[in-house]
Amino acid sequence: MNSALNPDQNHTMATIRKLPDLLVNKIAAGEVIERPASVVKELVENALDAGATAVRLAIEDGGRKLLRVSDDGSGITQDQLLLAVTPHATSKLQQEEDLFHIHTLGFRGEALASIGAVSHLRISSRVATALEGGEIYVAGERVEHQGLVGCPVGTTVEVRDLFFNVPARRKFLKSAQTELGHIQEQLARLALPHPDVEFELLSGGRQLRHLHRSTDPRQRIRDLHGDEFLDDLLAIERDEHGLRITGFIAKPGQNRISAAGQYLFLNGRYIRDRYLQHAIREAYRGLLEPSRHPILYLHLSIDPEQVDVNVHPTKIEVRWQDHNLVYSQVLSALREVLLQHDLTPAMHGRRAEPPLTGAEADEQRRRIADFFKGYVPSPSPAGWPVESSPTTIAFPGNSPQRSELALEFQSPPPPIPGTSFPPITEAAPPVIQLHRTYLVTETPEGMLVIDQHALHERIIYDQLRQRIAGGTLESQRLLIPEPVSLQPAHIDSLLHHEELLARLGIELSTFGPETIAVNAFPAMLNPAIIVEFMTDLADRLLEASHAQHTEVLIHEVLDMMACKAAVKAGDPLTLQEMATLIEQRHLIEKGSNCPHGRPTSLRFTLADLERQFKRT
Ligand code: ADP
Numbered sequence: 001m002n003s004a005l006n007p008d009q010n011h012t013m014a015t016i017r018k019l020p021d022l023l024v025n026k027i028a029a030g031e032v033i034e035r036p037a038s039v040v041k042e043l044v045e046n047a048l049d050a051g052a053t054a055v056r057l058a059i060e061d062g063g064r065k066l067l068r069v070s071d072d073g074s075g076i077t078q079d080q081l082l083l084a085v086t087p088h089a090t091s092k093l094q095q096e097e098d099l100f101h102i103h104t105l106g107f108r109g110e111a112l113a114s115i116g117a118v119s120h121l122r123i124s125s126r127v128a129t130a131l132e133g134g135e136i137y138v139a140g141e142r143v144e145h146q147g148l149v150g151c152p153v154g155t156t157v158e159v160r161d162l163f164f165n166v167p168a169r170r171k172f173l174k175s176a177q178t179e180l181g182h183i184q185e186q187l188a189r190l191a192l193p194h195p196d197v198e199f200e201l202l203s204g205g206r207q208l209r210h211l212h213r214s215t216d217p218r219q220r221i222r223d224l225h226g227d228e229f230l231d232d233l234l235a236i237e238r239d240e241h242g243l244r245i246t247g248f249i250a251k252p253g254q255n256r257i258s259a260a261g262q263y264l265f266l267n268g269r270y271i272r273d274r275y276l277q278h279a280i281r282e283a284y285r286g287l288l289e290p291s292r293h294p295i296l297y298l299h300l301s302i303d304p305e306q307v308d309v310n311v312h313p314t315k316i317e318v319r320w321q322d323h324n325l326v327y328s329q330v331l332s333a334l335r336e337v338l339l340q341h342d343l344t345p346a347m348h349g350r351r352a353e354p355p356l357t358g359a360e361a362d363e364q365r366r367r368i369a370d371f372f373k374g375y376v377p378s379p380s381p382a383g384w385p386v387e388s389s390p391t392t393i394a395f396p397g398n399s400p401q402r403s404e405l406a407l408e409f410q411s412p413p414p415p416i417p418g419t420s421f422p423p424i425t426e427a428a429p430p431v432i433q434l435h436r437t438y439l440v441t442e443t444p445e446g447m448l449v450i451d452q453h454a455l456h457e458r459i460i461y462d463q464l465r466q467r468i469a470g471g472t473l474e475s476q477r478l479l480i481p482e483p484v485s486l487q488p489a490h491i492d493s494l495l496h497h498e499e500l501l502a503r504l505g506i507e508l509s510t511f512g513p514e515t516i517a518v519n520a521f522p523a524m525l526n527p528a529i530i531v532e533f534m535t536d537l538a539d540r541l542l543e544a545s546h547a548q549h550t551e552v553l554i555h556e557v558l559d560m561m562a563c564k565a566a567v568k569a570g571d572p573l574t575l576q577e578m579a580t581l582i583e584q585r586h587l588i589e590k591g592s593n594c595p596h597g598r599p600t601s602l603r604f605t606l607a608d609l610e611r612q613f614k615r616t
């Protein structure tokens with residue numbers, strides 16, 4: 001080679017060598033085995049491929065110390081055990097063409113070899129025709145022992161001290177709680193498409209999950225995710241053009257802040273796919289706020305020849321032969337079901353969530369009013385002028401109907417010297433509410449149509465932003481701590497954001513591996529939404545990368561809070577509430593940084609109207 005190709009490097013020419021097998025396998029393991037949950041995936045897939053009807057998982061220390069998977073499947077003959085742990089040895093592909101007809105979850109013949117390269121691996125197994133089972137023990141890929149052993153039909157794979165010889169990976173592992181969370185999530189992805197297989201998960205000897213066999217796929221969902229939204233699941237069933245789609249989708253009222261509630265399976269394997277994601281988004285368009293995600297469990301079956309699953313080391317992504325078919329079939333299957341159920345779409349101005357009861361709504365408003373009580377605007381943030389009334393959603397104190405309203409009114413605090421406040425208009429322009437969603441009012445130039453939720457949300461967001469800039473939000477201590485069940489990984493993510501929680505006025509304590517107790521909650525939020533809010537918050541924090549700045553996160557959370565605290569589409573408003581909302585409008589009007597990216601109001605000038613009526 002010409003050294004001129006590498007002018008900056010004058011080190012001695014390296015010799016090309018074939019990598020030692022151990023290194024090759026460590027590199028391969030790096031692709032497939034990222035954390036204990038990846039081991040669970042590979043071992044349970046093997047058990048399912050072996051036709052198991054029951055799979056038991058036992059873990060210690062989040063899988064770092066021990067991960068054991070036992071099945072009652074076909075087993076491995078004693079003379080094949082060594083092959084099973086050899087790289088690129090598989091019983092699932094016999095000839096090249098098989099690669100294009102994959103009917104099994106595994107086929108690359110890498111998993112056991114990879115795991116053996118980075119742990120202490122023991123396999124014992126017996127086939128039904130053998131009287132005795134075989135056993136093999138591999139440590140960092142060296143076969144330490146092989147022999148006969150008494151064991152039931154089936155296979156037990158034990159993985160100890162994962163990454164004992166890859167310190168970089170071991171360091172990268174998170175707390176036992178977090179790893180356990182990933183394992184639970186992995187188990188859900190494996191168990192959902194196989195309701196006919198029993199699963200058990202033990203951690204530190206304690207049974208965390210026991211998923212019974214059932215012919216009803218809803219039972220599996222219930223066992224994994226509780227029955228909170230079970231009644232809101234709509235069944236999907238479609239079989240056209242060689243693509244079978246089954247499963248359940250949640251009504252739009254049940255939704256999440258991230259796509260974490262979306263389970264997509266292709267031929268029994270959990271996948272991620274942008275075409276499917278796009279089709280889902282499209283199907284729910286107009287039924288959900290753009291920032292919300294539906295919950296669903298979709299199982300697709302297609303001839304394995306129609307899809308290439310060999311494009312990703314963990315097979316989580318696929319390549320479709322005809323992605324248009326997949327897109328259009330999924331879109332129409334979902335649309336059909338959603339339309340059949342005559343849901344109350346948000347685009348028709350009716351709420352997609354169950355309405356708060358009168359008392360709840362009153363309580364909510366009281367809190368908002370309390371929150372803004374005594375509020376004095378801070379010096380104008382980021383250079384936009386505050387030249388408005390300091391009151392926000394609390395209403396003028398001299399209202400004659402004051403006592404009839406379920407709101408606590410307040411008098412506007414005295415103006416801050418040096419700033420000018422336009423008086424709260426005595427002769428307020430007329431306002432009407434349309435479809436309990438839009439406010440229409442007159443302006444000097446013409447008329448204004450306001451989205452009541454969007455506007456209120458904006459106002460609250462701006463107020464929250466100013467408040468938190470000065471420290472923390474007011475908090476209310478709960479008389480009885482509110483328990484919230486969450487996945488361990490979600491709990492972990494909450495506990496990792498102590499500072500953020502403190503600034504929001506949220507105080508937690510742990511209550512068990514899957515429960516936290518909320519002791520204090522932001523004063524402006526209705527405690528009735530604690531569970532919903534904490535679930536969303538945990539979702540959001542889990543998604544946040546570690547690099548994400550607390551400040552940025554806080555503003556996203558404020559955004560979430562504002563959305564929850566604001567009046568909704570569908571909420572009836574009193575005349576006074578409407579007037580105040582409109583009054584507050586100019587508070588945010590000058591801010592160009594709309595956090596939600598959609599307009600809060602539409603403006604029609606007289607000229608527009610005249611043109612429409614052909615007066616000009
Ligand atoms: P792959 O699953 O891609 O074939 P693995 O390394 O995961 O590769 O497994 C290698 C082989 O070991 C499999 O092809 C299978 O024959 C055998 N094997 C592994 N786990 C089990 C099990 N639980 N039951 C029966 N056979 C198994």
Ligand code: MG
Pocket residue numbers: 042045046105106107109111112
């Ligand atoms: Mg495998």
